[in-house]
Amino acid sequence: MSPKNKAEKRKAKLKARKQQIAFNEQSLSARLSCALEELCEPIMPEYIDDSNGPDLVGRRIVWRMGQIAWNIVVTGRRESVSEAFQHTQLNAEQQETVRNEIIGLIKRKISDFPTQRTAIRDFSVLLVSGVPRVKVRPGDTFPKIPFPEFSEPESEPKAVSDVTPDVVRALRKRLKLTQVQFGEIFGMTSKKVSAWEHGKAEPTEEQKQKIQSLLKENNEQERETC
Incomplete structure (x- = not known):
């Protein structure tokens, strides 16, 4: 075989290898994107x-929390939870809400995606035919490690005079109720509950009193079980 043919053959092999690597990365990106969603x-x-x-x-925001939870399980870096609050204006109560969401996502990652060990480097949010989708950029793949433990109890919602959206959301989650179930307590729809939790509507004074009563009852029950 002539030197020219050998060079062309090496070039063809290199091109094929690059194409295979690109295909593998695209395939991995697609799998991670679906998993994150x-x-x-x-x-x-x-x-x-x-x-x-x-x-x-x-x-x-939600996919960012999912990325943090995913990478904690894959890498074992628990400090990533604290890093999530850097450069944000979240108050302590909001940070606790997000932290509990991340812990819930960590548990879901462990139970539903135990064998996927590739980290999520970053992601982008796209509109595909008008439908929002996430596109993940894979990071490094890590060996299997013991799953991080997050056994700390969720912070106890406090009965405060000002019933904020975070207080409503924390109470509902503490009671382990869906928005539909929580709304039934007040004789209203899940959309109204969602509006409360997103600050787009505010409970009446009577409803605030009922929320405070539920908070107090829940706090007392928690103390009795300790």
Whole structure:
């Protein structure tokens, strides 16, 4: 074989190898993208509002929490939870809400995606035929490690005079109720509950008193079981 033919053969092999690597990366990206969407699906309705079109900001927030949870399980870096609050204006109560969401996503990652060991480097939010989708950029693949434990109890919602959206959301989660079930307590729809939790509507004084009563009862029950 002539030197020219050998060079062309090496060039063809190199090109084929690069194409295979690119294909593998695309395939891995697609699998991770689907997994991240599935991981975050249960909490997505609580953070998005599509009334004025696809809420890309809300989805980005949820997928960011999912990315953090995913990478904690894959890498074992628990400090990533604290890093999530850097450069944000979240108050302590909001940070605790997000932290509990991330812990819930961690548990879901462990149970539903135990064998996927590739980290999520970053992601982008796209509109595909008008439908919001996430596109993941894969990071490094890690060996199997013991799953991180997050056994700390969720912070106890406090009965405060000002019933904020975070207080409503924390109470509902503490009671382990869906928005539909929580709304039934007050004789209203899940959309109204969602509006409360997103600060788009405010409970009446009578409803605030009932929320405070539920908070107090829940706090007392928690103390009795300790």
